[in-house]
């Protein structure tokens with residue numbers, strides 16, 4: 799699909815470690831373990847996945863929703 803990015807850089811809020819990760823295009827990642835400090839990251843309140851909370855691009859379902867203007871049917 800055009801305009802959808804399937805990889806993102808996650809920045810750990812605990813230690814600042816940055817890691818390039820590939821995002822699943824049709825699912826959300828709810829738990830993410832930091833490679834720098836082993837912290838187990840969870841989405842912030844109101845976010846559906848760790849990419850939306852900590853990465854430089856939101857997860858693909860959210861990107862699609864923004865492109866089409868339709869409400870996300872993400873992982874709710």
Ligand SMILES: [Zn+2]
Pocket residue numbers: 810811812813814815832833834835836837
């Ligand atoms: Zn960390």
